[in-house]
Amino acid sequence: KNEVEQSPQNLTAQEGEFITINCSYSVGISALHWLQQHPGGGIVSLFMLSSGKKKHGRLIATINIQEKHSSLHITASHPRDSAVYICAVEAGSQGNLIFGKGTKLSVKP
Amino acid sequence: ETGVTQSPTHLIKTRGQQVTLRCSSQSGHNTVSWYQQALGQGPQFIFQYYREEENGRGNFPPRFSGLQFPNYSSELNVNALELDDSALYLCASSSSLATNYGYTFGSGTRLTVV
Numbered sequence: 252k253n254e255v256e257q258s259p260q261n262l263t264a265q266e267g268e269f270i271t272i273n274c275s276y277s278v279g280i281s282a283l284h285w286l287q288q289h290p291g292g293g294i295v296s297l298f299m300l301s302s303g304k305k306k307h308g309r310l311i312a313t314i315n316i317q318e319k320h321s322s323l324h325i326t327a328s329h330p331r332d333s334a335v336y337i338c339a340v341e342a343g344s345q346g347n348l349i350f351g352k353g354t355k356l357s358v359k360p
Numbered sequence: 361e362t363g364v365t366q367s368p369t370h371l372i373k374t375r376g377q378q379v380t381l382r383c384s385s386q387s388g389h390n391t392v393s394w395y396q397q398a399l400g401q402g403p404q405f406i407f408q409y410y411r412e413e414e415n416g417r418g419n420f421p422p423r424f425s426g427l428q429f430p431n432y433s434s435e436l437n438v439n440a441l442e443l444d445d446s447a448l449y450l451c452a453s454s455s456s457l458a459t460n461y462g463y464t465f466g467s468g469t470r471l472t473v474v
Binding site: 255284286291292293294295296299337339347348349350351352353 | 393397401403404405408416418448450452462463464466467470
């Protein structure tokens with residue numbers, strides 16, 4: 252079992268829909284990151300969380316430390332949101348990231 | 361404020377050859393981490409450099425080695441390339457070893473070994 256599990260693996264939505272991507276982890280963490288990866292490969296950092304909830308534009312990220320679970324929500328989805336969304340946790344003293352396999356989101360117009 | 365730049369963007373090598381990938385860290389960042397991302401998988405931690413010293417290593421063989429320079433840029437070297445080394449190699453810089461600091465990622469180098 253991977254230390255970081257994401258669901259779903261693939262997600263297709265219609266423009267305007269509310270989207271939720273889930274992340275569960277099995278290790279103690281100091282922070283959790285949500286990242287966006289476009290087809291070219293570059294990764295953009297969306298959120299870094301250690302507790303509670305953060306909001307940026309149409310994106311909302313929440314984390315429940317006790318349940319070892321985080322969610323990324325996208326409101327009023329748009330085709331430009333199509334990308335792979337990756338959950339990653341900082342679990343060691345080194346500060347390196349342990350990544351989930353990602354959720355491939357496709358938003359249709 | 362500059363971002364993280366990786367070079368080259370694409371590379372094709374033959375099995376058994378050696379390769380060097382380069383990464384410039386974001387201004388003000390002193391820590392660089394390297395990750396390998398196979399197709400359809402999440403990135404896997406290779407190693408991390410902090411102030412020119414290796415500060416942690418993932419489950420990769422010794423033929424994966426690295427350097428960090430005084431300006432905090434970094435190199436990843438892979439010797440005796442194998443077909444399974446074909447992947448996207450990502451570099452990420454950060455400003456501290458301490459947790460709760462953000463990462464800036466480069467766009468990656470896509471290595472194909474034939």
